[in-house]
Amino acid sequence: MYKSLVAGFLVLLASFSFAQTADDAFRKPLKEVISDIENQFHVKIRYPEDLVKDRMVTYAGWRFRPDLEQTLFNVMSSQDITFVKEGEGKYKLQNFQYHLKTPLEGKQQLEYLWTKFNDVTSWESRKKELRECMWKALKLSPLPAKPASRPVISNRRTMNGYTIENVALETLPGVYVCGSLYRPLNAKGKLPVILNPDGHFGDGRYRADCQYRCAMQAKMGAISFSYDLFAWGESALQFKPSDHRKSLAMSVHALNSIRILDWLLSMKNADPNRVAITGGSGGGSQTMLITALDDRIKLSVPVVMMSSYHSGGCPCESGMGVHLCGGGTNNVEIAAMAAPRPQLIISDGKDWTQQVPQVEFPYLKKVYDFYGKTGEVENAHFPQEGHDYGLSKRVAMYQFVAKHFNLDIKKIQDKEGRIHESGVTIEKYPAMYVFGEKRESLPANAVKDFAQLEEMFK
Structure with a gap:
């Protein structure tokens, strides 16, 4: 009797739930809902027509709240759309930006991450968990076999105190990364x-x-050594520029850096105890990631990229799910994986690194303090500057690297001790091409189909 009553109740409940779900009386076109929001809250909302075309909102009226932005969130989150305030009473809609949080959300995530460890032992355990997951997320565990080919090196030039050579390395069968090798003139040891x-x-x-x-x-x-992004610069000879924005590009970037480091450290005069990496923007993303993955990096300088709420807007920086490891992480925790190795964070006041001195940098210092190495991490912040690797940022990097690697900084200083770059020759693009001005030297085995690259990772 009891079982029959329960069964009957469940059938009735299921029927009621189905009726609630199936009833589409509250469905409205998204475009119409946007118009309702504009009228009710007296605002203007702009959007690309194809963003809202043919979209429907379920339970549309039930998503409205007295607060405008809560209403926008309730409606747009159902469509994977986000909104940005452009001014008083003006908003813009865009596709969900998976790589972005709000600054407040970034700060809250850092506070949450801090609960996961409280000393060197617990932090090292967290770092091990993150690193293992990151290698797998990149599809680089294990690393693919290394091609046996020699680097393609051409056009050696002698400048004022240094030399330059054009280099291409085969990092996967038929896949080349191009770069420029700079070496000191007449250096010893x-x-x-x-x-x-x-x-x-x-x-x-x-x-x-x-x-x-x-x-x-x-x-x-x-x-x-400076080198191209995947499907960028000379590497775009092999792949379409659009391939650069495919998620697998992130894995190729990482593999390229590892293969380049393998090659550089194979040089007889390379010092394995003094290895650094530095890059700006997407290069900053690479700087943090490779330092986190590879202990051979002894010093890092990520520039205008470390942020708790921005993970990199290109899929080549965030498309492989690395930031989902360990239950969720961000670029600050990834940068913290460099500890206790020396690290200089360069930030500015006009991009997503604007709050580094107040929010992100203190988090890094806490991790370094576990090792008693708080002095090994520094922040050079330029509040009046923007998103670039400009002169002031380069000077900060020169000083940091020279200090930790015992380099001769006097060679780039004038009599007053000021750093100047006047002795550098800025070359025209053709001089830097590895495969010739007309790309006539591209190897015969060069892969030119992204599908072939995808097969290698399968």
């Missing part, structure tokens, strides 16, 4: 190695600020 991954700035590694940075590193006595 073991030399530091500095990786300079490119970021999402115009002109890639050919741009002047990248040439300045690498030449100055070489003039101080380091082996410096």
Whole structure:
């Protein structure tokens, strides 16, 4: 009798739930709901027509609240759409930005992450968990077999205190990464190695600020290497520019950096105890990631990228789910994985690094303090500057690297002790091409189909 009553009740409840779910009386076109919001709250909302076309909102009227932004959140979250306030009474709609949180959400996540460890032992356990997951997320566990080919090296030039060579490395069968190798002129003994991954700035590694940075590193006595992003610069000879924004590009970036480091450390005069990496923007993302993954990196300088609420807007920075490891992480915790190795965080006042001195940097210092190495992590913040790797940021990097790697900073200073870059030659693009001005030297085995690349990772 009891079982029959329970069964009957469950059938009735299921019927009631189905009726509630199936009833579409409250469904309305998204475009109409947006108009209702505008009228009720006296605001203007702009959006691309294809963003809202043919979309429907279930229980539309039930999502409204007295607060405008809560109403927008309730409606738009059902559509994977986010909103941005553009001014008083003005809003813009856009596709859900998976890589972005609000600054408050970023701060709250840091506070939550801090509850996961409280000393070196618990932090090392957390770091081990993150690293193992990150390798798997990138599909680089285990690493693919390394091609046996030699680097393609061309066009050696001698400049004022340094040399430059064009280099291409085969990192997967038929997949090449191109770069520029800068070395000090007439240097003796073991030399530091500095990786300079490119970021999402115009002109890639050919741009002047990248040439300045690498030449100055070489003039101080380091082996410096700058290299293209995947499907960017000369690497775009093999793949379409649109392939750069595919998630697998993140894995290729990481593998390229690891293969480049393998090659640089194979040089007889390379010092494995003095290995650094620095890059800005997307290059900053690479700087943090590779330092977290590879203990061979002894010093890092991520530039205008470390943020608790921005994980990198290109899928090549965040598309492989690395930031979902360990129950969720962010670039601050990834940067903290460098501890206790020396690290300089360079930030500015006009992008997502604007709150670094107050929010993100104190978190890093706490992790370094576990090791008694608080002094090994520094922040150079430029509140009046924006998103670039400009002169002031480069000077901060030169000083930091010279201090920790015992480089000869006097070679880039004038008589008053000021750092200057006047002795650097800025070359035209063709001089830096590995495969020739007309790309005539591209190897015959070069892969030119992204589908082939995907097969390699399967």
